[in-house]
Amino acid sequence: MEAGQLAEPTSTDDMINLSYLLAGGSYGAYQFSNTCVLDSILAGIHVLAKMYPQIRDLFTRDNKINTVIRFLDFAKVNEAKALWLINLSLRKEENLMQNEFVDIRGYVRDHLTNFTELVCASFDYDDSQSSSTPCDTVLNNILRKFEDYGDVKPLGTSRHEPKLILVDIDDRMCILPPLSITDDYERTYELQFLLMGQSTPLSNHMVLFLCTQLTGRWMIYDNMKTPLVQDIGVSELQRATEREKYVSYLAAYVKKE
Numbered sequence: 001m002e003a004g005q006l007a008e009p010t011s012t013d014d015m016i017n018l019s020y021l022l023a024g025g026s027y028g029a030y031q032f033s034n035t036c037v038l039d040s041i042l043a044g045i046h047v048l049a050k051m052y053p054q055i056r057d058l059f060t061r062d063n064k065i066n067t068v069i070r071f072l073d074f075a076k077v078n079e080a081k082a083l084w085l086i087n088l089s090l091r092k093e094e095n096l097m098q099n100e101f102v103d104i105r106g107y108v109r110d111h112l113t114n115f116t117e118l119v120c121a122s123f124d125y126d127d128s129q130s131s132s133t134p135c136d137t138v139l140n141n142i143l144r145k146f147e148d149y150g151d152v153k154p155l156g157t158s159r160h161e162p163k164l165i166l167v168d169i170d171d172r173m174c175i176l177p178p179l180s181i182t183d184d185y186e187r188t189y190e191l192q193f194l195l196m197g198q199s200t201p202l203s204n205h206m207v208l209f210l211c212t213q214l215t216g217r218w219m220i221y222d223n224m225k226t227p228l229v230q231d232i233g234v235s236e237l238q239r240a241t242e243r244e245k246y247v248s249y250l251a252a253y254v255k256k257e
Contacts, residue, residue, distance in 0.1 A: 016210055016219060016229060018043050020075035023223040027082035030097055034105035035081065037195075039223040040208040041111055042080060044193040044252060046072045047210055048164070051192075052254055058155060058163050062117045087114055108195055108206070108249040109168050118155040120162055141184040149177050149251065165189055167251040171197070176241050177251045179211070179234075189253035196246040206249070209237060
């Protein structure tokens, strides 16, 4: 293998290996804290890039996201976190790294700005659950099945065929979103990951649930646990959601090829 060349993952275990993605971190003089939301987002998109060539290709259309993914490929996690935050600062016109101690505590939707260049259009849940724009009928017919669950952000190079659909649920539902959604053109989008929050009297924490459609396994990534990734049954996850142990914030769906 040539220097700098990435070894292709050979198994599902390789694809969901997140042992490099630890809480906190540092870059130069900067110290990162409260990184659970950022870590969960990075874990989710990196697993998608490793599992689906079409999603990796999609991410190459945004130079900064592509570079973040490449940093993660080579376990350069601190560089990935720093670039993500720098890009977010530029897009929000707010310097998130003005102090040495960078507290990344926040909400999932704070980070979705970084996907702007890949978004075909935005559909808002709060607009009477029926978006008036864009007027593209085809895209509307694809995405209206997702609108009941939150703000919809389709990612792709064609408005007629998004590759990845992000649903910003933001604690709007107390049950799991559907494991698959079929649009008006009989195209099926499968749930790949869920960012879910845990709230206690002492703290709020974000974790990532991964659904590997290749094997049907569900796993939880928690940057505060050892090991970082553990198996979980979907029935156990459903019961935990019903008991409000976990609250859904972001769902990611990939079109079934």
